[in-house]
């Protein structure tokens with residue numbers, strides 16, 4: 001499942017500097033269909049500070065950094081700040097001093113975190129599902145995956161709850177260099193974004209290729225759920241297992257992030273969102289895969305949304321986009337679904353894998369016809385064959 005959001009980058013920091021950060025003003029009632037910001041949470045450990053902003057629906061947001069004094073500013077257009085939210089919190093950490101949140105103007109909520117951290121030491125991304133319908137997460141400090149999140153948990157996100165984790169593909173970083181620099185991370189789990197990759201060159205054909213297949217969600221995270229109760233995690237696993245069979249038969253070395261209804265992180269249900277997603281990236285990265293494919297089912301609030309979408313990392317290689325396009329086209333041709341196109345994104349798993357990567361939303365599980373299609377063996381087989389067709393076309397004959 002994916003929420004629809006678009007990232008905007010603030011381009012004029014001098015403009016921001018000229019504006020008072022927290023205007024005390026009454027902007028009146030919430031406008032219909034605006035997102036309600038209904039929570040601000042802060043947690044800190046020796047290694048990092050996490051600020052979470054909760055809201056009732058997905059939003060667009062921009063991130064900008066200011067210096068002297070150092071601040072990170074997040075603007076959320078189309079948002080209304082609930083009066084119940086505490087407006088000013090002292091963090092008192094070496095990573096961040098204070099966070100303020102305010103209704104900046106009639107339509108915009110602004111969050112300002114006082115921090116001296118450089119862009120390699122903070123990460124801002126969004127998550128959906130779980131503790132709240134949608135939230136913006138801001139991490140400051142040691143944000144390398146070797147330390148990510150382990151010490152910081154909010155009670156509502158603890159293990160054991162089936163709602164513990166948001167939809168996994170929604171982890172989205174914007175406006176920052178996302179991971180620690182190479183010297184900062186131990187082991188094989190460094191999260192290096194795709195923009196540092198060279199364009200790969202492949203020999204033709206699937207045979208001999210190393211391919212990592214990632215069935216979305218699993219275990220305590222069911223993903224989206226269809227009108228008759230079919231879970232996204234079950235569809236993605238069934239398709240992935242068939243893709244594994246077809247690719248193996250074609251001579252590929254296939255790595256699966258999971259082959260059962262489980263979380264991928266060794267921490268299982270107690271893993272944070274980024275730990276769970278990084279564990280999936282690690283399998284592809286540590287095996288030096290030639291490509292990575294994450295399989296998902298889409299979902300939307302209205303039942304008529306339908307079709308297939310291919311996603312690639314916005315700042316990744318051209319090969320990533322070509323892969324996303326080929327897989328999406330292959331699925332559409334076999335399944336007979338409507339094409340929703342190939343789109344750029346900031347999803348965690350395509351961002352932190354170091355090879356051409358795509359996330360495919362096969363169809364909408366929230367649509368009764370597509371739920372039925374993807375709960376039947378015929379749909380499973382066609383989707384898998386479409387994916388393999390696309391991979392074959394990507395590598396060429």
Ligand SMILES: [Zn+2]
Nearest residue numbers: 001216223296
């Ligand atoms: Zn999903």
